[in-house]
Amino acid sequence: ADPVPLDQTCSGLSLVWYNLLAAGQARGADLQAVRLDIMGTLVGTPSRFVGIDVRVEAQVPDRTLLAKLVEMADRACIVANTLRPALKLTFSAAHPEESHS
Numbered sequence: 526a527d528p529v530p531l532d533q534t535c536s537g538l539s540l541v542w543y544n545l546l547a548a549g550q551a552r553g554a555d556l557q558a559v560r561l562d563i564m565g566t567l568v569g570t571p572s573r574f575v576g577i578d579v580r581v582e583a584q585v586p587d588r589t590l591l592a593k594l595v596e597m598a599d600r601a602c603i604v605a606n607t608l609r610p611a612l613k614l615t616f617s618a619a620h621p622e623e624s625h626s
Contacts, residue, residue: 526558529553535565535577537604538563539563540602541604542559542598544597545595545597545615557583558621559582559583560581560582561580562579574608575612575613575614577615577618580617582618582619582620582621588620595617596616
């Protein structure tokens with residue numbers, strides 16, 4: 526089936542993956558098992574996003590570094606910068622051993 530526009534909006538935010546890896550590589554960070562969970566909140570008719578949460582999970586020896594890399598990747602993401610004025614957009618860093626609730 527063809528992707529629906531909502532899928533494309535959320536997948537566009539996956540560009541943060543590239544920014545995260547580039548920022549990590551530039552700092553010699555050993556990022557392993559990188560995963561993105563992207564969840565949107567819809568309201569109205571016709572439906573529209575009012576918020577999107579991006580959770581970036583990765584194994585990295587330094588948790589503080591991961592949070593900094595996620596912040597840097599967020600700022601460098603063109604899609605995030607485009608969407609931010611129109612909706613609540615949050616990025617967070619997590620580690621694989623933390624639960625997915």
